[in-house]
Amino acid sequence: MVVIEPERTQMLYNHRTDWDSLREYVDEAINLKVKLKTAEDIDQALKHFTNLVQEACWRMTPVLDSSRYNTNLPLYIKDKIIEKRRLRRIWHLSRHPIDKAALNKAIQNLRKLIQTANDLTLQDQLQSLSATKVTDYSLWKCMKSYDRPQEQKPPLKNEKCSSKWARTTTFC
Structure with a gap:
């Protein structure tokens, strides 16, 4: 059986994105003294800003490891x-x-x-x-x-409610 791994795409952000570093990267790389006189100037500045944000996101977002998911299924x-x-x-x-x-x-x-x-x-x-x-x-x-014995966690009794088993964090 041969498993073919799909190519992982780079995400703009995930839960491990370093937002502070991303903000600093954009602040350092952005040029705010751009003339916006014509429509072409605005398009050029917008394209530059979009590319800058994408580059910052890709640099500050690590690729997530998919090893915890069983992707090697038949x-x-x-x-x-x-x-x-x-x-x-x-x-x-x-x-x-x-x-x-x-x-x-x-x-x-x-x-x-x-x-x-x-x-x-x-x-x-x-x-x-x-x-x-x-x-x-x-x-x-x-x-x-497998060498270590499994520790048993005994159930808790709720003493305030006539010694019933505690099922939630609330009382009675």
Whole structure:
């Protein structure tokens, strides 16, 4: 199976854009002493300002890492995702129980397919691990997170409400 990664487009801004640096960059690079006598002068100044803002945005906006999203899904799973989204749109428009049942079935099938694909990926990854110096001890690095016992967080009792279990941050 060959995975083709789509080319990532540079965004003008995202949640990691450094707005203060962007503002400083534009302040330093902008020329406010431009003659705006004719329509051509205005067009030229507008084009220069637009290019300046775009350049500043591209410089101060880092490209987001897509590694937290599983973009390496097989094509048949991506087709199932498109089908599920189509069924969701149909159900949102109709609110008919038969459409909801079809959507629920598609969601369940998609979950099973994604879980199976993730299991196969993990199995392939684990089979490729080894505890040698050549592979930088990848087996031990992978198993490190599994060594620690899982800490259990006990539920809280709300003593003000006759010892009921606390479900929200509000009292009684």
